[in-house]
Amino acid sequence: MEAPLIRFPTGPTVNRVSSVGFLNEVLIDYYRTVMQARDRGQLIAYVFDGFPTEILWAMNIVPVFPQKYSGMYVTQSARPGCSSGVDIFNFIEGQAGYSQDICASARASVAMALYNDELERFGNPLWSMPKPDLLISANNICDTVAMYAKEIVKRYDIPAFCLDTPYIFGDPDPNAIRYIVRQVRELIEFLETISGQRLDRDRLVEAWINSARATVFWSQTLDLAARRPSPTCGLDITNHLLPFIMLRGTEGAAHYYRTLKAEVEERVRTGVAALPNERHRILWDIDPVYHRINYFGQRLARYGAVVVGILYTYVTALELSTAPPASTDPDEVIEGLARVIYTFHLNRDLDNRLRLVAHMVKKFGVDAMVINTNRGCKACSGLLYEVNHAVRERHGIPVLTIDCDVLDPRFFSEGQIETRVDAFLETLD
Amino acid sequence: MSEILERLYGVAADPIPYLRSWKAVGRKIIGWVCTYVPEELVHAAGMLPARVFGDQTPLSLADHRLPPFMCTYVKEILESGLRGDYDFLDGIVFAYMCDPIKDLSDIWARNVRPMPRENVVVPVKMNTAATRDYFVGELERFRARVEAIAGAPITPAALRASIDVYNRHRAAFRRLYALRAERPEVVRVADIWAILRSSMVMPKEEHTALLEPLVDELAGVTRHDGKGRGPRLFVTGNLCDHPPLLGLIEECGGVVVSDDLCTGTRYFDGPGIDPDAPNPLASIADFYLNKPACAVKCNYQIADRGEFIAARARATGADGVIFLLVKFCSPQNFEYPLARDVLRREGIPHILLEYEWNERGSGQMQTRLSAFIETL
Numbered sequence: 001m002e003a004p005l006i007r008f009p010t011g012p013t014v015n016r017v018s019s020v021g022f023l024n025e026v027l028i029d030y031y032r033t034v035m036q037a038r039d040r041g042q043l044i045a046y047v048f049d050g051f052p053t054e055i056l057w058a059m060n061i062v063p064v065f066p067q068k069y070s071g072m073y074v075t076q077s078a079r080p081g082c083s084s085g086v087d088i089f090n091f092i093e094g095q096a097g098y099s100q101d102i103c104a105s106a107r108a109s110v111a112m113a114l115y116n117d118e119l120e121r122f123g124n125p126l127w128s129m130p131k132p133d134l135l136i137s138a139n140n141i142c143d144t145v146a147m148y149a150k151e152i153v154k155r156y157d158i159p160a161f162c163l164d165t166p167y168i169f170g171d172p173d174p175n176a177i178r179y180i181v182r183q184v185r186e187l188i189e190f191l192e193t194i195s196g197q198r199l200d201r202d203r204l205v206e207a208w209i210n211s212a213r214a215t216v217f218w219s220q221t222l223d224l225a226a227r228r229p230s231p232t233c234g235l236d237i238t239n240h241l242l243p244f245i246m247l248r249g250t251e252g253a254a255h256y257y258r259t260l261k262a263e264v265e266e267r268v269r270t271g272v273a274a275l276p277n278e279r280h281r282i283l284w285d286i287d288p289v290y291h292r293i294n295y296f297g298q299r300l301a302r303y304g305a306v307v308v309g310i311l312y313t314y315v316t317a318l319e320l321s322t323a324p325p326a327s328t329d330p331d332e333v334i335e336g337l338a339r340v341i342y343t344f345h346l347n348r349d350l351d352n353r354l355r356l357v358a359h360m361v362k363k364f365g366v367d368a369m370v371i372n373t374n375r376g377c378k379a380c381s382g383l384l385y386e387v388n389h390a391v392r393e394r395h396g397i398p399v400l401t402i403d404c405d406v407l408d409p410r411f412f413s414e415g416q417i418e419t420r421v422d423a424f425l426e427t428l429d
Numbered sequence: 430m431s432e433i434l435e436r437l438y439g440v441a442a443d444p445i446p447y448l449r450s451w452k453a454v455g456r457k458i459i460g461w462v463c464t465y466v467p468e469e470l471v472h473a474a475g476m477l478p479a480r481v482f483g484d485q486t487p488l489s490l491a492d493h494r495l496p497p498f499m500c501t502y503v504k505e506i507l508e509s510g511l512r513g514d515y516d517f518l519d520g521i522v523f524a525y526m527c528d529p530i531k532d533l534s535d536i537w538a539r540n541v542r543p544m545p546r547e548n549v550v551v552p553v554k555m556n557t558a559a560t561r562d563y564f565v566g567e568l569e570r571f572r573a574r575v576e577a578i579a580g581a582p583i584t585p586a587a588l589r590a591s592i593d594v595y596n597r598h599r600a601a602f603r604r605l606y607a608l609r610a611e612r613p614e615v616v617r618v619a620d621i622w623a624i625l626r627s628s629m630v631m632p633k634e635e636h637t638a639l640l641e642p643l644v645d646e647l648a649g650v651t652r653h654d655g656k657g658r659g660p661r662l663f664v665t666g667n668l669c670d671h672p673p674l675l676g677l678i679e680e681c682g683g684v685v686v687s688d689d690l691c692t693g694t695r696y697f698d699g700p701g702i703d704p705d706a707p708n709p710l711a712s713i714a715d716f717y718l719n720k721p722a723c724a725v726k727c728n729y730q731i732a733d734r735g736e737f738i739a740a741r742a743r744a745t746g747a748d749g750v751i752f753l754l755v756k757f758c759s760p761q762n763f764e765y766p767l768a769r770d771v772l773r774r775e776g777i778p779h780i781l782l783e784y785e786w787n788e789r790g791s792g793q794m795q796t797r798l799s800a801f802i803e804t805l
Binding site: 096101137146147154164165173183350373376381382383 | 496
């Protein structure tokens with residue numbers, strides 16, 4: 001099966017990392033694995049950001065992320081013969097009765113999951129998404145996931161597991177950790193029943209070690225943006241998050257991040273910068289605007305501004321930071337996984353968020369911040385005005401707030417955004 | 430109007446002076462947001478649990494703290510907090526429910542006059558043994574916090590007594606709703622509003638002492654004005670606390686026979702709590718885990734809310750269902766397509782109406798409602 005290349009945003013001004021070619025190889029390889037899964041007798045599980053794929057890879061079950069498929073569908077839609085990335089939203093609102101006020105990623109994911117055949121009419125720019133054999137949702141990134149997963153489960157009538165991750169106000173709660181450990185064990189039993197095979201505990205340990213390696217390489221890569229000038233642009237590096245979410249636990253993911261890190265290190269050594277005339281270093285909270293990655297990269301570059309850190313990308317690399325070191329004891333691995341799921345930064349309160357922002361401001365030598373409130377995202381964006389107030393008070397750096405839906409291009413007003421971004425950047429000079 | 434109703438209307442119309450009068454006589458008052466807050470524990474500690482309402486004033490302060498796409502219900506609660514309406518509280522408790530409420534909790538804690546703030550982190554799935562054990566543990570943690578605020582331990586006898594008080598109050602409400610379904614002409618939506626809203630701030634034993642005779646009184650009323658005889662409607666959604674908006678349904682010729690709202694059955698419906706259970710907290714946990722679920726809850730293994738709504742509508746003899754949603758409510762909006770399809774399949778007519786917490790019902794809403802009711 002011929003899988004089309006993904007066109008990652010590029011720009012004349014932003015000097016992006018060349019591992020992007022390798023990224024395409026890795027992702028196409030993943031896509032082949034997905035499309036051949038049924039022939040190989042492998043089950044396909046729908047899962048969502050924040051879910052640890054280690055367990056699935058260890059059990060030879062192939063994870064498919066509707067969020068990632070739909071994200072790529074929208075961002076790749078600007079190809080000849082394809083829709084502009086708007087049809088998917090018009091369709092799901094008209095056909096399925098979804099409100100345009102809810103998360104765009106959720107709307108597009110449901111559209112991909114349930115109406116793939118109809119979407120083909122618009123000219124699918126990238127990959128078809130296979131139907132699921134089972135679904136697992138974890139609510140550590142938001143409650144939204146569990147809500148729209150209900151619709152997918154109901155319509156396909158497939159087995160499903162809800163991994164419930166109580167939100168953390170203040171410090172992690174031992175009672176909640178016990179709850180999640182117990183659920184991870186139940187999840188393993190659930191998967192064993194459906195697949196008819198026992199979890200190979202050695203493979204779980206192996207996946208965990210691969211995962212720890214990938215995390216270290218990934219976080220070290222992101223940390224290199226602290227150098228001046230920054231070797232990478234955060235908006236560009238966000239593309240490289242995909243294998244981390246979809247393939248974590250595989251040897252391929254560990255190898256991928258080792259390669260990426262080597263390339264960025266080489267840039268530091270030879271003095272290659274993302275932006276040769278870097279004058280301003282921007283922190284971006286929380287997601288980039290996925291359908292305009294290139295646009296923002298170039299717009300900022302005109303003023304010598306480079307994004308050195310993106311909160312959403314950065315927290316993924318911190319996922320394993322609270323876990324015990326790579327362990328060879330399967331029971332410890334299960335506890336470690338539970339802890340990783342639970343303490344994920346999006347599952348934590350405002351104080352934690354502000355500590356994280358403070359850490360990034362300092363670490364990356366940030367002198368301005370862009371906050372994008374994402375219309376559909378109540379979980380991450382609801383706190384952004386507070387982040388804005390706190391950053392100004394505590395760090396004394398200027399903050400620009402913009403309102404763009406990160407996926408739905410209908411809620412993006414280029415003229416308005418341009419005026420605001422330009423005015424803001426002019427004041428920095 | 431009966432004397433009892435008049436009294437309840439008085440409290441409902443102006444709950445803050447009412448609460449201040451309790452404060453003046455030395456009662457500690459704990460605000461709560463969301464009907465999953467286990468009030469029994471606050472009551473057992475000798476404090477008065479009181480729902481924090483957002484009113485319908487134009488927003489000014491809250492708009493600087495919450496982005497435009499958050500629901501106006503959450504914003505109005507914050508607005509009242511920022512304005513200082515609730516400065517007299519001895520503490521506030523949020524139930525972790527949807528994403529906006531957890532955001533609200535943190536924003537309240539940072540910006541409203543400092544007061545003890547607690548979160549009861551309610552599980553998302555409700556139906557496993559692991560969930561129950563977790564939630565009992567969470568209630569134990571919460572009990573300790575409540576005791577700290579009260580400055581005294583909750584004795585087993587006090588907890589038993591509070592459970593009895595709440596059981597009896599909920600039973601009185603179930604009688605009221607049974608009467609409403611049977612004879613909606615004697616239980617109008619404005620009355621339900623006054624009764625429910627006052628119950629959320631008054632001490633439950635006091636409210637029960639009024640509610641029980643009131644139900645008897647209403648059962649004895651006969652109406653000859655022909656009102657309350659139109660198509661029978663079941664209202665489902667997040668919550669609605671506005672008599673003019675609900676009154677619109679009656680004005681358009683409909684009769685509300687029951688509801689599935691946080692300002693309705695979801696406040697009091699659920700299994701009785703066993704006061705003599707070996708661990709009363711487990712029994713309290715069972716009430717909250719088994720009461721009619723908020724749309725944010727995720728139970729893949731049990732019947733969904735669409736089926737629940739259809740069953741309730743059938744059981745109360747409704748001719749149609751109104752989905753009445755505060756705009757920007759993700760849980761309800763996600764639930765709607767599924768629930769709508771169940772109603773279609775079951776042949777139950779339905780309509781979706783969205784509103785902002787601070788609006789009073791538009792002309793457009795009236796037109797749509799009238800048209801819907803006429804078709805029934």
